[in-house]
Amino acid sequence: MISLRATDLAIDLGTANTHIITLDKSDRVLSEPTVVALDIQNQDIVAFGEEAYEMVGKTPKGLQVVFPLEDGVISDFDLANTFLKQFMTKADPGLHLIRPSVTISIPTRITDVERRALEDCCIESGAREVVLLEQPLAAAMGAGISTQEAIGNMVVCLGAGLVEAAIVSLDGIVSSRSSLVAGRLLDREIARYIKETHELMIGPQMAEKLKNTLVNVHQDTGQTMKTHGRDLRSGLPKIIDIHEHEIFQVLEPYLAELVNHIIAALETTPPELSSDILRRGILLTGGMAKMKGLLDLLQEAVQIPVHVAKQPEHSVVMGCAMDRKQQLEMGNKKYNEKKKD
Numbered sequence: 001m002i003s004l005r006a007t008d009l010a011i012d013l014g015t016a017n018t019h020i021i022t023l024d025k026s027d028r029v030l031s032e033p034t035v036v037a038l039d040i041q042n043q044d045i046v047a048f049g050e051e052a053y054e055m056v057g058k059t060p061k062g063l064q065v066v067f068p069l070e071d072g073v074i075s076d077f078d079l080a081n082t083f084l085k086q087f088m089t090k091a092d093p094g095l096h097l098i099r100p101s102v103t104i105s106i107p108t109r110i111t112d113v114e115r116r117a118l119e120d121c122c123i124e125s126g127a128r129e130v131v132l133l134e135q136p137l138a139a140a141m142g143a144g145i146s147t148q149e150a151i152g153n154m155v156v157c158l159g160a161g162l163v164e165a166a167i168v169s170l171d172g173i174v175s176s177r178s179s180l181v182a183g184r185l186l187d188r189e190i191a192r193y194i195k196e197t198h199e200l201m202i203g204p205q206m207a208e209k210l211k212n213t214l215v216n217v218h219q220d221t222g223q224t225m226k227t228h229g230r231d232l233r234s235g236l237p238k239i240i241d242i243h244e245h246e247i248f249q250v251l252e253p254y255l256a257e258l259v260n261h262i263i264a265a266l267e268t269t270p271p272e273l274s275s276d277i278l279r280r281g282i283l284l285t286g287g288m289a290k291m292k293g294l295l296d297l298l299q300e301a302v303q304i305p306v307h308v309a310k311q312p313e314h315s316v317v318m319g320c321a322m323d324r325k326q327q328l329e330m331g332n333k334k335y336n337e338k339k340k341d
């Protein structure tokens with residue numbers, strides 16, 4: 001049903017997945033892969049989100065599937081705009097009648113140009129006003145941390161395009177470090193290994209499945225997985241067994257990099273906040289926080305308690321929704337005060 005008043009939106013526009021919460025409904029999270037399928041000849045959009053993702057690697061000639069974000073930022077403005085417009089309209093069918101206010105997350109280290117591109121993208125997609133919220137701060141809020149206090153919390157957002165480790169306190173980012181060693185890069189490295197070692201060409205979804213369901217990065221559980229692909233010699237479809245330890249070996253240097261990244265972020269913690277971090281530990285959010293064995297691996301490496309947020313892939317959008325509610329309350333307060341005068 002179309003609402004007759006503006007529906008505020010909270011958005012996490014991610015490299016792999018986008019999440020939206022419409023604030024007048026329950027806090028239900030709507031999620032879609034950040035992808036569009038288009039007709040190459042006339043550039044018409046054929047599908048977006050889940051429907052487009054289903055087409056990855058299966059498109060006939062004339063159709064193309066494009067991910068409009070890379071490394072956490074917009075890489076194709078027009079397609080990001082098309083994607084966001086479609087998804088925002090799905091979340092809020094009244095969007096074309098009454099434009100909503102939006103809180104959307106941003107990586108901490110983006111340029112002014114990228115920042116403006118995101119704002120413009122939201123406005124062109126139908127937003128009336130846009131508030132940008134730094135991703136680690138949103139993640140901490142969404143995971144239930146009271147960020148307003150003068151207490152240091154360390155949050156690591158483990159996404160598909162970007163890993164951000166940040167110290168948050170007093171509703172701000174005290175320090176942060178970003179790395180591109182994130183989910184997508186790991187998938188590419190897995191596919192490269194399978195190609196070079198087993199002469200089998202696999203698709204990005206198969207590589208992602210090996211990372212997400214086969215490997216435990218803390219202990220070898222001896223699992224294998226049937227892996228489908230195309231034999232590079234014969235050109236024919238082929239299925240081989242891939243062992244968990246093979247995937248672990250591919251990921252090992254990147255996991256070491258992740259550990260170093262977190263240690264480097266810890267080293268930037270002001271001494272006044274160090275004891276807070278030691279006591280409260282490190283919070284992991286983002287889809288890759290669900291990697292089997294990652295919590296134990298990190299905990300052993302940094303010798304600080306590590307926690308995974310309850311729904312790590314939703315922490316950021318839930319934080320954006322909290323911020324939007326606060327903005328609404330502030331707006332209503334100002335309005336009521338004005339009425340009293």
Ligand SMILES: Nc1ncnc2c1ncn2[C@@H]1O[C@H](COP(=O)(O)OP(=O)(O)OP(=O)(O)O)[C@@H](O)[C@H]1O
Pocket residue numbers: 013014015016017018071072073158159160161162163182183184208211212213285286287288289290291292313
């Ligand atoms: N069980 C799992 N084990 C390992 N990785 C996982 C698991 N589940 C999801 N992922 C990975 O998490 C990533 C997606 O996480 P998320 O949705 O938080 O990223 P994003 O927000 O789209 O990216 P970014 O924040 O970098 O722009 C993907 O790379 C996905 O493969």
Ligand SMILES: [Mg+2]
Pocket residue numbers: 012013014015159160286316
């Ligand atoms: Mg993200």
